[in-house]
Amino acid sequence: MEFTQIKETCLYVQDLAKTTSFYNGTLGLPVIGEAPDRFVFFKAGTSVLLCFNAQKTRENKELPPHFGQGQLHFALECKTEEYARWKAKLRQANVPIEHEQTWPHQRKSFYFRDPDQHLVEIVMPGIWEGT
Template identity: 55%
Template sequence: MNVKKIKETCLYVTDLSRSKAFYNGRLGFEVIGEVKDRHVFFRVGESVLLCFISEASKQGGTLPPHFGSGQLHLAFEVAKDQYQDWKEKISQQLGIKIEQEYDWGRGFLSFYFRDPDEHLLEVVMEGMWER
């Protein structure tokens, strides 16, 4: 089996309005699905970020129930020539604290920051994990 990529990533959040304001309003990700008091979904490049209210996702229905909690991690890949622009947008334009920048060697950098639910978000340069 040859998997091409992880298509969806799921975060469990406590306030959908706050998550929407952060991911759509601040980071500019397009909202592609929303159910009041349950979830909001965002298009992030070729992938989808699913933000669920934890307790609401325990309820099954059309799809199996699922649940998660705690501070999770995900990384957004950007073109190398846009990395610095994203770093400036996050820290200077949006006033979001960058916790750390890391040099992975071979010319690849990434930086870390938090969303309103304290999930650890990372911006990585394109090509960092390629073979």
């Protein structure tokens, strides 16, 4: 048996309106679920980015309580031909790019922060192939 992908990843955030503005407004990820003061969920390709208000999630009675804090990291993959356009789009939105990395086989990625200071990375396809 094997897993086919990571289906969802989760961030804990302070301000859901700022989170929605950034991930939906700036990055264009469609909102697929939301509950005021509790969570907002975004579609990213075939995966889902779950953004929870940590305190509200801690109080959950229906599902096991879960919560977290601190600055987390995740990566979004884009098409190689769209990589430069993503950098330009973020710069135009005044989102500072912290670092750009060239990986083996001339694959590139760049890093920036969301409103909660989580480290977001945009990567070209092929970053993990051959490992």
